[in-house]
Amino acid sequence: xxxxxxxxxxxxxxxxxxxxxxxxxxxxxxxxxxxxxxxxxxxxxxxxxxxxxxxxxxxxxxxxxxxxxxxxxxxxxxxxxxxxxxxxxxxxxxxxxxxxxxxxxxxxxxxxxxxxxxxxxxxxxxxxxxxxxxxxxxxxxxxxxxxxxxxxxxxxxxxxxxxxxxxxxxxxxxxxxxxxxxxxxxxxxxxxxxxxxxxxxxxxxxxxxxxxxxxxxxxxxxxxxxxxxxxxxxxxxxxxxxxxxxxxxxxxxxxxxxxxxxxx
Ligand SMILES: [Zn+2]
Numbered sequence: 001x002x003x004x005x006x007x008x009x010x011x012x013x014x015x016x017x018x019x020x021x022x023x024x025x026x027x028x029x030x031x032x033x034x035x036x037x038x039x040x041x042x043x044x045x046x047x048x049x050x051x052x053x054x055x056x057x058x059x060x061x062x063x064x065x066x067x068x069x070x071x072x073x074x075x076x077x078x079x080x081x082x083x084x085x086x087x088x089x090x091x092x093x094x095x096x097x098x099x100x101x102x103x104x105x106x107x108x109x110x111x112x113x114x115x116x117x118x119x120x121x122x123x124x125x126x127x128x129x130x131x132x133x134x135x136x137x138x139x140x141x142x143x144x145x146x147x148x149x150x151x152x153x154x155x156x157x158x159x160x161x162x163x164x165x166x167x168x169x170x171x172x173x174x175x176x177x178x179x180x181x182x183x184x185x186x187x188x189x190x191x192x193x194x195x196x197x198x199x200x201x202x203x204x205x206x207x208x209x210x211x212x213x214x215x216x217x218x219x220x221x222x223x224x225x226x227x228x229x230x231x232x233x234x235x236x237x238x239x240x241x242x243x244x245x246x247x248x249x250x251x252x253x254x255x256x257x258x259x260x261x262x263x264x
Contacts, residue, residue, distance in 0.1 A: 003119030016143035019081035075145035086113040115255035124164035
């Protein structure tokens, strides 16, 4: 199943996608590590060591269940829940009978699930048709983390001449399915609803008035500090980050080829 087929099946036509609701709608039991630990008597630390800090999915009495770490920030939680739901939707649990697959297989499944997740949460054709052009806009639209949004922006600009790697039929499908949302972003209230603080903070230059206090007062949206901040530098990824981006990119394309051709 592709992410587009999934969004059609689930009738997703608005962003951000709420994987928690999709999980509830499918009546898949959702537990926190703490709740699952009480059920199984396995200490939370052992679960984290076995399955990692974010979450995992498994089967209980033949039905899928999802366990997640409630301490994650909202962006990461969204990703984790969609990732685990992807394992279920893509049939990974069935293929290994709910058991932990061995290392190599697990990596393959995880790459596939990540690829599915990013396409479900942040479909490039929708971002493109909405003319998303900054990482904070993508973050605002999709609820992804800053890092994932930055990476998505790169993919968006790289693929803008080639339908972002999708067939024109799929792009048309997205444009019909998300028509109302695209209108909301392009002509509607998306920008009006947007809290511009983050995006505009460096651009705001309040004129100094005589009666303005010389020391900054604690205010929620205090722009008084802003002129003292250094000008923003263009983002230059560190060597480690660049390597990570390159690796992620390679993995996405691996998974893409796998999805298209059934092999690498
Ligand atoms: Zn996984």
